[in-house]
Amino acid sequence: MGTNEQARQLTFLRNSADVAQAVAEEFTRAARECVARSGRFTVALAGGTTPRQAYMRIAANEAANDDDATRLQWDKIHVFFGDERPVPPDDPASNYRMARESLLSRVPIPPENVHRIRAELKLDVAARQYERELRDCFPGAAVPNLDLVLLGMGTDGHTASLFPGTAALNERSRFVVENWVQKLQQWRVTLTLPVINAASNIVFTVVGADKASVLPQVLADDAASQFPAQLVRPASGDLRWIVDEDAARSLPQHQHLQRSA
Numbered sequence: 715m716g717t718n719e720q721a722r723q724l725t726f727l728r729n730s731a732d733v734a735q736a737v738a739e740e741f742t743r744a745a746r747e748c749v750a751r752s753g754r755f756t757v758a759l760a761g762g763t764t765p766r767q768a769y770m771r772i773a774a775n776e777a778a779n780d781d782d783a784t785r786l787q788w789d790k791i792h793v794f795f796g797d798e799r800p801v802p803p804d805d806p807a808s809n810y811r812m813a814r815e816s817l818l819s820r821v822p823i824p825p826e827n828v829h830r831i832r833a834e835l836k837l838d839v840a841a842r843q844y845e846r847e848l849r850d851c852f853p854g855a856a857v858p859n860l861d862l863v864l865l866g867m868g869t870d871g872h873t874a875s876l877f878p879g880t881a882a883l884n885e886r887s888r889f890v891v892e893n894w895v896q897k898l899q900q901w902r903v904t905l906t907l908p909v910i911n912a913a914s915n916i917v918f919t920v921v922g923a924d925k926a927s928v929l930p931q932v933l934a935d936d937a938a939s940q941f942p943a944q945l946v947r948p949a950s951g952d953l954r955w956i957v958d959e960d961a962a963r964s965l966p967q968h969q970h971l972q973r974s975a
């Protein structure tokens with residue numbers, strides 16, 4: 715098996731609801747372990763539409779949990795964002811707004827623990843400000859090592875706002891950059907690969923038939939990585955894919971045998 719495969723776990727689940735529950739459980743497991751071990755949990759949330767259900771599930775699981783001993787300690791959790799669109803925080807396209815509506819407004823996380831990308835500013839200013847805020851949360855670290863990075867994947871194999879052929883893919887010193895995305899005719903702000911690959915845990919969440927053609931190409935362990943999602947290779951952390959059957963339907967049959975129960 716290639717290195718890529720050794721560090722990668724694939725979980726196939728029947729539908730998006732099961733995927734959302736699995737992502738919520740992964741989030742909660744990581745949060746509990748990190749807070750117990752180091753006194754805090756740092757996570758970068760994915761944007762787009764897929765994660766909304768998982769974020770709502772996290773909030774619902776918390777609301778239903780009346781056991782103080784296992785409920786998450788939100789005052790010890792720091793939330794970052796993998797990327798942001800060039801819009802204010804109340805814009806329907808804002809990844810922050812999606813996370814606020816589905817999770818952050820439903821749990822007792824202190825406002826100062828939510829580290830929003832201020833994409834209403836000039837994006838180069840927003841990117842540098844966000845990088846400063848990220849670095850300040852990891853004092854002394856050469857590269858901020860987030861405990862968990864949640865990622866989605868587009869039909870072109872992009873992840874965060876690392877789109878095929880864009881400059882941010884080649885960034886190796888900055889942790890947050892503004893990135894021109896020609897296909898969208900839009901600037902984005904995104905975490906770069908150095909900080910994503912420094913994470914202790916990375917979880918891709920992919921659902922839906924529209925991802926069925928790109929997923930096998932991305933998961934193919936060939937040297938010629940042509941999709942941004944293939945460049946997500948944690949230096950020492952774990953990489954996990956949680957996908958539904960619709961997204962997995964074009965995978966070679968043998969990979970389905972690894973389906974989780």
Ligand code: 6PG
Nearest residue numbers: 761762763764866867868873874
């Ligand atoms: C964004 C995300 C992006 C997203 C993929 C998948 O800002 O859009 O960061 O990388 O995860 O585009 O989006 P869907 O979940 O909507 O398919």
